[in-house]
Amino acid sequence: MDHIYSYEHLTRFxxxxxxxxxxxxxxxxxxxxxxxxxxxxxxDSHGVARLSGYVRLWEAGRINxxxxxxxxxxxxxxxxxxxxxxxxxxxxxxxxxxxxxxxTNVGSGWVSVKHSNHFGxxxxxxxxxxxxxxxxxxxxxxxxxxxxxxxxxxxxxxNPIAVAIPAKSQPPFVADFATTTAANGKLEILQRKxxxxxxxxxxxxxxxxxxxxxxxxxGGALLPLGGDREHGSHKGYCLGAxxxxxxxxxxxxxxxxxxxxxxxxxxxxxxxxxxxxxxxFGAMRVDGFRPADEFxxxxxxxxxxxxxxxxxxxxxxxxxxxxxxxxxxxxxxSGIPLLTPVVNDLQGVADKFKINF
Amino acid sequence: MDHIYSYEHLTRFxxxxxxxxxxxxxxxxxxxxxxxxxxxxxxDSHGVARLSGYVRLWEAGRINxxxxxxxxxxxxxxxxxxxxxxxxxxxxxxxxxxxxxxxTNVGSGWVSVKHSNHFGxxxxxxxxxxxxxxxxxxxxxxxxxxxxxxxxxxxxxxNPIAVAIPAKSQPPFVADFATTTAANGKLEILQRKxxxxxxxxxxxxxxxxxxxxxxxxxGGALLPLGGDREHGSHKGYCLGAxxxxxxxxxxxxxxxxxxxxxxxxxxxxxxxxxxxxxxxFGAMRVDGFRPADEFxxxxxxxxxxxxxxxxxxxxxxxxxxxxxxxxxxxxxxSGIPLLTPVVNDLQGVADKFKINF
Numbered sequence: 143m144d145h146i147y148s149y150e151h152l153t154r155f156x157x158x159x160x161x162x163x164x165x166x167x168x169x170x171x172x173x174x175x176x177x178x179x180x181x182x183x184x185x186d187s188h189g190v191a192r193l194s195g196y197v198r199l200w201e202a203g204r205i206n207x208x209x210x211x212x213x214x215x216x217x218x219x220x221x222x223x224x225x226x227x228x229x230x231x232x233x234x235x236x237x238x239x240x241x242x243x244x245x246t247n248v249g250s251g252w253v254s255v256k257h258s259n260h261f262g263x264x265x266x267x268x269x270x271x272x273x274x275x276x277x278x279x280x281x282x283x284x285x286x287x288x289x290x291x292x293x294x295x296x297x298x299x300x301n302p303i304a305v306a307i308p309a310k311s312q313p314p315f316v317a318d319f320a321t322t323t324a325a326n327g328k329l330e331i332l333q334r335k336x337x338x339x340x341x342x343x344x345x346x347x348x349x350x351x352x353x354x355x356x357x358x359x360x361g362g363a364l365l366p367l368g369g370d371r372e373h374g375s376h377k378g379y380c381l382g383a384x385x386x387x388x389x390x391x392x393x394x395x396x397x398x399x400x401x402x403x404x405x406x407x408x409x410x411x412x413x414x415x416x417x418x419x420x421x422x423f424g425a426m427r428v429d430g431f432r433p434a435d436e437f438x439x440x441x442x443x444x445x446x447x448x449x450x451x452x453x454x455x456x457x458x459x460x461x462x463x464x465x466x467x468x469x470x471x472x473x474x475x476s477g478i479p480l481l482t483p484v485v486n487d488l489q490g491v492a493d494k495f496k497i498n499f
Numbered sequence: 500m501d502h503i504y505s506y507e508h509l510t511r512f513x514x515x516x517x518x519x520x521x522x523x524x525x526x527x528x529x530x531x532x533x534x535x536x537x538x539x540x541x542x543d544s545h546g547v548a549r550l551s552g553y554v555r556l557w558e559a560g561r562i563n564x565x566x567x568x569x570x571x572x573x574x575x576x577x578x579x580x581x582x583x584x585x586x587x588x589x590x591x592x593x594x595x596x597x598x599x600x601x602x603t604n605v606g607s608g609w610v611s612v613k614h615s616n617h618f619g620x621x622x623x624x625x626x627x628x629x630x631x632x633x634x635x636x637x638x639x640x641x642x643x644x645x646x647x648x649x650x651x652x653x654x655x656x657x658n659p660i661a662v663a664i665p666a667k668s669q670p671p672f673v674a675d676f677a678t679t680t681a682a683n684g685k686l687e688i689l690q691r692k693x694x695x696x697x698x699x700x701x702x703x704x705x706x707x708x709x710x711x712x713x714x715x716x717x718g719g720a721l722l723p724l725g726g727d728r729e730h731g732s733h734k735g736y737c738l739g740a741x742x743x744x745x746x747x748x749x750x751x752x753x754x755x756x757x758x759x760x761x762x763x764x765x766x767x768x769x770x771x772x773x774x775x776x777x778x779x780f781g782a783m784r785v786d787g788f789r790p791a792d793e794f795x796x797x798x799x800x801x802x803x804x805x806x807x808x809x810x811x812x813x814x815x816x817x818x819x820x821x822x823x824x825x826x827x828x829x830x831x832x833s834g835i836p837l838l839t840p841v842v843n844d845l846q847g848v849a850d851k852f853k854i855n856f
Contacts, residue, residue: 252787
């Protein structure tokens with residue numbers, strides 16, 4: 143059963159939780175906005191459902207509520223940011239702002255981040271660039287759950303990529319996707335519904351095809367986008383690897399199987415190769431390539447043409463970002479539905495801090 | 500049956516053909532090197548097998564053998580290059596050099612290109628950055644053969660992405676892949692062998708699943724990486740769309756269904772929205788993020804760790820670029836095998852210019 147809460151209610155509560163963790167007013171507000179943007183856009187797995195996870199990481203001493211987030215290396219168009227163990231939810235916007243500032247100055251800005259943790263949805267950060275007539279990009283590495291093509295071992299995270307591109311009268315193009323066939327959140331939905339997964343989503347610990355959505359608990363793995371070699375899983379593996387390297391090898395974070403887990407009950411991998419989790423951000427001024435108005439008019443034309451693509455009967459061709467934007471508009475008005483386990487989870491957080499949910 | 504030709508023989512011949520088209524010595528040599536790099540790396544569909552295609556485009560007046568390739572818009576870290584209708588094989592290295600120069604100056608360089616055509620393999624251009632301790636990126640849009648998720652209409656090309664990343668003692672990481680489940684060249688191989696395609700590669704003109712490798716001739720389409728919605732084809736569609744927008748909307752080239760065909764017998768789409776085909780290139784100095792030696796040592800570690808990933812029995816986990824590098828080493832010594840139709844095709848080109856093959 144779903145319980146409906148207003149965006150404002152959940153924002154107030156989340157904000158209070160971050161304040162109780164010791165975050166500054168500014169950080170608590172920003173972290174709440176980033177976290178809730180997932181619930182608004184319908185990415186329920188990345189929103190308040192994760193709040194208790196952040197709290198547990200903080201309790202375990204793996205999140206620093208008062209980080210000194212700073213640039214530790216830079217050129218006019220590139221930088222590395224040290225997140226100082228802060229919430230990814232505040233480290234990421236800091237780094238994206240650095241990228242935007244550099245783009246304002248020299249046309250583009252590219253920022254790799256170390257010593258961070260989960261940053262919410264990649265799309266939020268990429269979209270920060272839009273208001274400046276810039277293209278925004280965001281990616282992050284994550285806990286190892288994905289087996290490369292031909293592997294049985296979990297070496298990569300679901301490593302999402304987001305790209306946001308401004309248009310003129312049309313809403314922006316916003317792609318935001320895991321580099322696996324299906325994100326872990328999709329598996330969790332199947333687990334709750336007690337349904338099988340399609341082939342190509344997961345494999346057993348021996349590397350055999352599986353439709354068991356619980357197989358990750360038995361040493362199985364998520365599969366790279368493509369599913370198997372015949373269907374291009376080596377391309378999904380390449381994408382996940384590129385995200386890992388840009389996010390963590392460039393910055394000095396932990397990469398591949400060394401990426402720290404989001405859940406606090408799992409130990410940190412021994413012999414770390416860097417600090418925390420890594421992210422990568424980019425911003426490019428569209429007028430670094432052609433006049434902004436000209437670009438945005440052609441983006442309108444691109445979007446109109448693709449939206450009117452001849453569809454398969456009974457279907458409709460979408461522009462990346464369409465479903466999430468519609469969901470956002472609806473949920474701001476009619477509220478955000480939460481599943482009972484999530485409500486119980488948030489109640490537990492409220493009890494812990496002796497606040498009301 | 501395969502016919503074996505030495506790399507030097509094919510390079511000499513290709514060079515002579517470009518000279519007979521009116522290219523400068525410098526351009527003919529560069530174009531030959533780029534084209535042959537595909538044959539060396541085992542991407543046979545993109546090498547000398549396409550030479551006659553370039554010749555026919557030139558005969559049709561769609562390739563300018565003496566282009567004035569130039570920067571038409573720039574900031575310190577971005578630029579748009581006008582290829583002036585030149586061979587993509589020479590326009591692309593020009594643009595990549597601009598990206599590298601900008602990266603040398605300000606940390607990174609990003610170049611969008613208009614008024615170009617087919618540029619060979621994306622990997623060649625991305626790899627140009629390696630010798631400067633830079634990460635290189637290359638992508639291009641292409642003739643529309645791909646139906647977006649839920650579409651019956653062909654709106655995107657196979658739009659490849661290449662990313663090359665330097666290491667220290669290990670060979671570089673080089674990913675180079677089409678954003679479709681399978682590239683068109685893979686279909687052509689099945690056509691020649693009279694074999695069926697796996698499901699998820701192509702669909703009929705009504706959007707139904709098909710295993711007919713000839714289905715594109717009947718209005719069918721290639722499918723984005725993922726194959727269908729359940730297996731993440733919307734992610735492949737996103738990737739193809741991003742490549743299209745970066746390559747063509749940023750630069751002012753033709754995008755989506757307006758991208759010009761490679762084959763000269765197809766008319767150019769009416770009411771063009773830009774000039775020619777588009778590409779996009781990037782270069783980032785690794786020491787724009789952390790000391791180069793430190794980065795390259797960690798890349799060695801990344802590569803070693805991933806190469807030793809526990810494999811599925813009877814398999815081996817590869818590093819992107821491994822198979823192509825091995826093929827390159829082998830073919831430089833033992834020669835490049837060509838299929839009889841390709842040999843006949845090259846003989847036809849030789850006859851046309853009254854030169855020896």
